[in-house]
Amino acid sequence: MADSQRTILVTGASRGIGAEVAVRLAGPGRRIVVNYREKARRADEIVERIQNAGGTAVAVQADLCDDSAVDAMLAGIGRLDALVLNASGGMERGADAGYAMRINRDAQASLARRVLEVMPAGGRIVFVTSHQAHFHDTKPVPAEYEAVAASKNAGERALKNMRALFERQGVELVVVSGDMIEGTFVVRLLDRSNPDAVAQRRAAGPLPTIEEFAKAIVDAVDAPGIDGRTVYIGGADYLGRA
Numbered sequence: 001m002a003d004s005q006r007t008i009l010v011t012g013a014s015r016g017i018g019a020e021v022a023v024r025l026a027g028p029g030r031r032i033v034v035n036y037r038e039k040a041r042r043a044d045e046i047v048e049r050i051q052n053a054g055g056t057a058v059a060v061q062a063d064l065c066d067d068s069a070v071d072a073m074l075a076g077i078g079r080l081d082a083l084v085l086n087a088s089g090g091m092e093r094g095a096d097a098g099y100a101m102r103i104n105r106d107a108q109a110s111l112a113r114r115v116l117e118v119m120p121a122g123g124r125i126v127f128v129t130s131h132q133a134h135f136h137d138t139k140p141v142p143a144e145y146e147a148v149a150a151s152k153n154a155g156e157r158a159l160k161n162m163r164a165l166f167e168r169q170g171v172e173l174v175v176v177s178g179d180m181i182e183g184t185f186v187v188r189l190l191d192r193s194n195p196d197a198v199a200q201r202r203a204a205g206p207l208p209t210i211e212e213f214a215k216a217i218v219d220a221v222d223a224p225g226i227d228g229r230t231v232y233i234g235g236a237d238y239l240g241r242a
């Protein structure tokens with residue numbers, strides 16, 4: 001790998017929004033690390049898509065809740081220029097009561113802390129969240145999503161509390177928050193279990209697409225001068241703009 005190449009790690013990039021972000025981030029002078037938990041075939045397909053378009057990518061398995069797996073992943077990557085904290089969980093069948101906090105708060109903060117050891121000044125961490133999590137303290141959320149929303153909100157706060165640490169190292173933090181995203185697994189799941197909740201969001205305006213949200217996340221990785229900002233996609237009513 002040439003030294004001038006920028007390496008970008010996207011967590012949970014085997015499907016959905018993370019996969020689209022990985023594909024869009026790829027390009028000349030960039031190496032994309034497609035992290036996944038268990039769906040190796042899907043992650044390999046994303047790597048192939050990137051390679052077929054002339055880009056450089058590698059798939060790396062690591063459950064973000066497993067510190068030794070994360071350490072092994074980071075050791076294999078070497079220098080890291082940007083990190084997209086996209087992976088999220090808590091609605092999986094069989095997940096125990098504490099899992100949402102472990103993946104959405106503890107694992108995010110732990111990875112961000114570990115990454116500082118391999119991220120030079122000028123690096124950037126982008127945290128991906130949902131409006132239902134970001135505005136958790138002020139707006140009600142569907143019962144099915146409550147634990148995820150509370151834990152992602154806690155994860156965002158934990159990362160913001162680390163800003164002094166990031167700043168000392170010259171590392172920037174940007175948050176990207178989206179309304180429910182049309183076409184995602186989570187929204188399809190919610191549409192089946194609680195169609196009213198999704199219909200309510202659609203009534204507030206068309207839901208952003210995976211492509212629109214991914215584009216905003218890619219912009220948050222690349223745009224200069226946005227350290228500390230939260231970028232909002234969709235859900236004008238949340239922002240008092242409707």
Ligand SMILES: NC(=O)c1ccc[n+]([C@@H]2O[C@H](COP(=O)([O-])OP(=O)(O)OC[C@H]3O[C@@H](n4cnc5c(N)ncnc54)[C@H](OP(=O)(O)O)[C@@H]3O)[C@@H](O)[C@H]2O)c1
Pocket residue numbers: 011012013014015016017018035036037038039040062063064065085086087088089103128129130131152177178179180181182184185186187
């Ligand atoms: N869906 C929405 O409507 C929506 C709206 C706003 C914001 N967002 C945010 O956008 C992000 C992506 O959402 P999504 O709907 O695309 O997610 P998703 O379809 O549920 O995909 C989750 C990804 O994370 C990986 N993952 C899950 N648990 C993991 C773990 N413990 N360690 C490592 N990887 C893990 C999965 O890998 P495997 O497939 O290998 O298990 C998969 O690649 C999340 O942060 C979410 O909060 C989503």
